Structures are given as C-alpha cells and as structure tokens.
Amino acid sequence: MGGPHPRDLGLAEARALVQRAVDKAEQLGLRGAVAVVGASGTLITASRMDAGGPGGMARARSKAWISATQQIPSAEHLHRMTTIAAPVSAGFAQASPEALFPGAGGMPVSVAGVVAAGVAASGATVSPFFPVDADPRALSVDGRPANPEDLLIAYALGLPYTGQHGDDGKRWEQRFGDLDVDPADSLGLAPAPPAVRQAELDWAKALCDAAMDAAARRGLRVAVAVVDRGGDPIQQDLMDGAPAGGVTVAQAVAGAAALFDCDSAELGARFGSVEAMATLVAPPVLGVPGGLPVRDAGQVVAGLGVGGGDPVACADIAHAVLAAS
Secondary structure (H helix, E strand, O other): OOOOOOOOOOHHHHHHHHHHHHHHHHHHOOOOEEEEEEOOOOEEEEEEOOOOOOOHHHHHHHHHHHHHHHOOOHHHHHHHHHHOOHHHHHHHHHHOOOOOOOOOOOEEEEEOOEEEEEEEEEOOOOOOOOOOOOOHHHHEEOOEEOOHHHHHHHHHHOOOOOOOOOOHHHHHHHHHOOOOOOHHHOOOOOOOOOOOOOHHHHHHHHHHHHHHHHHHHOOOOOEEEEEEOOOOEEEEEEOOOOOOOHHHHHHHHHHHHHHHOOOHHHHHHHHOOHHHHHOOOOOOOOOOOOEEEEEEOOEEEEEEEEEOOOHHHHHHHHHHHHHHO
C-alpha cells in the first residue's frame, strides 16, 4: 500500500478471502455469496455458492462496499444511519447507490493499517439465523453463541469472533434453548476443510480463469463475469490494473447473453432499442460485444461476459474461452 496512491486489495488476496469464507460456509451448511470490494468502491471478486440463490450477491456486494468505503463494519454504519436525522441518512443513500442494502455483516480489510477492501456475505441461507441441522459446537466460540454470517467473515479474515447483529444470545435461545457449550468444545473458528460441493462455482471460476489467462496473453487487463440463465452473477473477477468500469460492463454483457440467448452485440438488432429493453429486466444488460451465452446440451445455462477493454477484443476472448471449454 506504499506510495502516494493507495491501492485496492489485489485479486489473489481477495480470492483467498472469498475461498476461506466459502470453505467455512460449506462446513456450516450455509449457501450464499461472498464479495470483496476495494477501498475505491470497485468490486474485486465475488463468488456465489451452489444453490446460493439469486440476490445474495447484490446484498453481499452492498455490505462490502459500505465497509470498504466507510472504513467501518457495516453494522456500525447501520447504527449511524438509524440514529442520525432522516434527511441525512436519505441523502447518504441517494449519494451512494452501491449502499442499497445497509445490513450488518460487512467488515473492512486493512493492509499495513490502511483499509484496502471490504468483505461481506449474504444469500439463501447465509444469515444471522442458526441453521436447523447445525451442530451447536460449530456455531460457538469460547462457549458463546456465534451467528453463522459473522462467523464465516471472522474466519475468512483470521480475526477473533465479533458479533455484528447484536442478538446472538436471543437467536441461540430460539434455536437451541438453554443449551450450553463448553468453551473447550467450541469449534466456530476451527479450521474448515476445503469446500468440495461447489461444482457450479468451480466451473464458473474455471471459465473466469480461462478468460483472464487469455486476456493476459493478449496483454489486456479486463473484468470477467459468469452469470446464471437469469442474469444473477455466479463469479466475478477484476484483474489487477484493469479499468474499474469493466466490472459493470462484464456483468451487463453476460446478462444480455444469458437472458436472451444471443451474442450481446446482437441485442440492439433483435429489439431495436437496448435502452428500452434494459428497463424491462432487473439484471443489467448491455448491447455491445463481449458477452456470449453458455449452453449445455443445447440449453442456455449461463452467460460469460468480458469487459474493460476494446469490446471486439473482449468478444474475441469470450469466443476463445468457450471454444476451448
């Protein structure tokens, strides 16, 4: 982080954080998304676990953005927003479109004393609620309740557990009654084995890796996204030094390809007005080259998007990746 221009956390470090969170989430029986946003407010990487459900990525990204840019846990931000005057909190929301979901759970990531990113998780079952089939020992630290969402983030960061939601004891009692766990038996921060039940996520990461490798061979730095057939992201990555705007472009062209089963560059020709079409669908879509549908047995299962460089070059990368897959 030295020099006059602080940098966001690097992709390799961000991916390692996400992987640790995914490992712990799988160990706890959770399904959702984990996102890392740089201190600049730019998404660095994000992964959606298998059966994690749509929407979790957007919530995780929002909480990570808050933690990264405000340089505080998102729980503290939530407290501030609910205690200051309503016009002030409304003004913050209007000026901060990335802070759409100001929930607790996000944490800043510091490097050499400087905040370089924020990390957060959310999704189908990633929440502060204790799962029905969970082992209470795995959801306690030093004999005290540890809610799953905050636990997997603390584990990813290698920090002591700190509950952000403020009601760990109440939720524990609702789930486990008056059950006590001996501190010696608490396994909340015990090492998690590598996740092995993430076939879709592993596949999406492999596509992103192949696209980034192809870009690097061409001397390009890009953003890559793989979305499901409904346009919700499964995996997103921003290469170190790539244009920040590429993140949005990669997701939007991937979404166009997946939602309409066509090369993203064909969207305008098909519907006349891409702008009008974009107002009809919830995921962002963009009608420029760079996005391709991904098919399995002739059916669209995903969209691959590459953005941040010349659109024609990005499209060439996407074509090369799918041709080799």
